[in-house]
Structures are given as structure tokens and as C-alpha cells.
Amino acid sequence: MTALSTETPRTGRKSxxxxxxxxxxxxxxxxxxxxxxxxxxxxxxxxxIVYQRDEMRQLLEAAGWxxxxxxxxxxxxxxxxxxxxxxxxxxxxxxVFLGAPLFSGDHEHGTARLVTTQSVSRLRWAATxxxxxYAAVILCGVALSxxxxxxxxxxxxxxxxxxxxxxxxxxxxxxxxxxxxxLTALGITLGVLLRRVLTSMVVTFAVGAFLVVVxxxxxxxxxxxxxxxxxxxxxxxxxxxEMSELDRWIGSADGHLYGWGLCAKxxxxxxxxxxxxxxxxxxxxxxxxxxxxxxxxxxxxxxLLAATVAxxxxxxxxxxxxxx
Numbered sequence: 670m671t672a673l674s675t676e677t678p679r680t681g682r683k684s685x686x687x688x689x690x691x692x693x694x695x696x697x698x699x700x701x702x703x704x705x706x707x708x709x710x711x712x713x714x715x716x717x718i719v720y721q722r723d724e725m726r727q728l729l730e731a732a733g734w735x736x737x738x739x740x741x742x743x744x745x746x747x748x749x750x751x752x753x754x755x756x757x758x759x760x761x762x763x764x765v766f767l768g769a770p771l772f773s774g775d776h777e778h779g780t781a782r783l784v785t786t787q788s789v790s791r792l793r794w795a796a797t798x799x800x801x802x803y804a805a806v807i808l809c810g811v812a813l814s815x816x817x818x819x820x821x822x823x824x825x826x827x828x829x830x831x832x833x834x835x836x837x838x839x840x841x842x843x844x845x846x847x848x849x850x851x852l853t854a855l856g857i858t859l860g861v862l863l864r865r866v867l868t869s870m871v872v873t874f875a876v877g878a879f880l881v882v883v884x885x886x887x888x889x890x891x892x893x894x895x896x897x898x899x900x901x902x903x904x905x906x907x908x909x910x911e912m913s914e915l916d917r918w919i920g921s922a923d924g925h926l927y928g929w930g931l932c933a934k935x936x937x938x939x940x941x942x943x944x945x946x947x948x949x950x951x952x953x954x955x956x957x958x959x960x961x962x963x964x965x966x967x968x969x970x971x972x973l974l975a976a977t978v979a980x981x982x983x984x985x986x987x988x989x990x991x992x993x
Contacts, residue, residue: 692797703767704805711809715816721748722820756840760852761877763806768856769869771802776864795988806853810846817841832962833913835885847970852877854980861987891965898951911959921948
């Protein structure tokens with residue numbers, strides 16, 4: 670009994686103080702590989718973004734930007750494309766490889782029954798696992814979003830994607846961490862319901878990929894559109910330089926709108942006659958402005974976080990109420 674009660678291990682060395690104790694230590698130790706992978710991805714991704722930003726800055730300055738108008742950027746877009754692809758895939762990767770196995774692995778290997786037969790309640794066990802998982806996801810999403818926003822914002826005019834496209838919109842501001850949280854919560858919930866690691870990962874990938882497509886289609890509905898009319902066949906006003914165009918018309922003096930192709934005739938004379946007949950005097954554009962982007966992102970992040978809360982509540986209810 671004396672050997673069991675001493676704090677000195679058999680090696681004869683005193684054990685140092687632990688930073689974590691109890692259930693927190695158990696959860697971190699159990700998922701140390703996944704948590705370490707997320708931390709490594711965060712650090713390496715941040716370093717990569719810093720490197721790519723500096724490379725872009727040097728190449729653009731050598732080409733005379735911003736004094737020189739570069740309609741075709743002179744820098745290699747390989748690093749930009751790779752970064753955008755990786756950031757776009759990040760939420761789904763976290764959902765499949767971190768979220769889906771979080772509880773399904775415990776069900777499949779019997780860890781859930783072992784842990785919950787001890788003095789720890791199922792709800793506390795589940796809440797602790799979720800807290801560490803979400804903390805890792807938030808750290809990763811926030812860090813990479815901050816670094817990428819810092820890169821993209823001053824150089825957005827030479828990026829291959831517009832601000833309103835999913836590759837940029839989803840990778841900057843609060844959207845990236847919110848999207849990472851939502852898809853991870855989806856993977857966790859599916860893992861709890863399906864109870865098999867491989868099945869949960871496959872279903873999470875399919876459902877998550879579908880929801881990402883749906884989400885990208887919703888972006889234009891996150892803010893009210895604007896309308897601008899300007900004289901027919903004149904240069905586009907400067908205020909529309911960073912717009913996201915939703916639709917375009919031609920309009921008469923009394924405000925009636927026609928499809929832009931109404932007077933696209935085979936000959937110039939026929940087009941002029943059509944314009945005169947309908948009293949067309951304006952080009953009219955329906956658009957979203959770049960200045961609307963922050964409000965759109967926070968609105969979208971709020972929707973994603975609300976869905977995350979709902980999925981988390983379902984997960985905790987399922988773990989605490991149903992047999993494991």
C-alpha cells in the first residue's frame with residue numbers, strides 16, 4: 670500500500686507539476702495527435718501567409734505598383750491559388766478529421782463506456798471534449814483569418830478573386846472561424862448519431878461539401894442590394910470599381926427598366942432605333958458594395974454561430990440522454 674500512495678515514480682524521479690489535471694488532462698492526452706496537428710497547421714499556415722505576402726509585396730513594388738496600373742499582375746499566382754485552396758478546404762478538413770471522430774471513435778472503441786463508468790458524468794465528459802475541440806478550431810480559424818486578411822486587404826485589387834467570392838469572403842474576417850466551428854460541430858453531431866468513425870467521416874464530407882455550396886449561394890442575400898443609374902454608354906462610375914454586380918438593365922427617363930439585351934440588334938442603326946423607341950437613357954446596375962462586406966461577414970458569422978449552438982445542444986442532449 671505504501672508503494673501506491675507515494676508520489677515518487679518507480680524511476681526515483683519526482684514528477685513535475687502538471688499544467689492540466691483530471692478530465693482536462695485525459696481529454697488532451699487522448700486527442701493529443703489531433704490537437705497537435707491543428708496547432709502545427711495554424712503555425713505553418715501563418716508562416717506561409719507571411720512569406721507569400723512579402724513575396725507579393727516585393728514583386729509588385731518591382732513592377733511599379735500601385736503607381737502602375739497592373740491589369741495583369743506580374744507575380745506568380747501559384748502561392749495565392751494554393752493559399753486560397755487550403756483556406757477554402759480548412760473548415761471541411763477540420764470537420765472530417767477532428768469533428769467526426771471526436772465521439773464516434775469513443776463509441777467504436779468502447780472508450781465512452783469506460784470513461785462514463787467512472788466518477789465523471791457523461792455531460793461533463795462531453796462538454797470537456799467539446800470545449801477543447803472548439804478551442805483548437807477557434808485558435809486555428811482566428812489566427813489564419815487574421816493573417817490572411819492582413820495580406821489580402823491592401824492587395825485586394827491584384828488578387829485573382831473578388832471580395833464577394835467564397836474563396837475570399839469565407840477566408841477573411843469572422844467568417845473563417847465561424848465556418849470552421851459550424852462544420853466541426855456538424856461533424857461531431859454526425860459522429861454522435863452514426864457512432865462509426867469511417868461512416869461519420871464520409872457522411873460529414875458529403876453533407877459538409879453540400880452545405881458549403883449552399884452557403885456560397887447565400888452570400889449575396891446577407892445585405893440589401895443597391896441600384897445605380899448612370900448615362901447610357903458612358904464610363905462606369907468610380908464608386909462601382911469594387912462592386913459585386915448582381916444584375917444589369919437599361920432604363921428609360923421615367924424609371925422603367927428593360928433587359929440589357931433589349932436593344933442589342935444586329936446593326937447599329939437598329940440599336941439606335943430601339944433605344945429611341947423605348948426612351949432608353951441610362952445604364953442601371955444592381956450591386957453590392959465593398960463597404961458592405963464587414964456587415965455581411967458579421968451577419969453570416971452570426972448565422973453560422975447560431976447553427977453551431979443548435980448542433981452543440983443536440984450533441985450534448987444525445988450524449989447525456991441516450992445510452993452510449
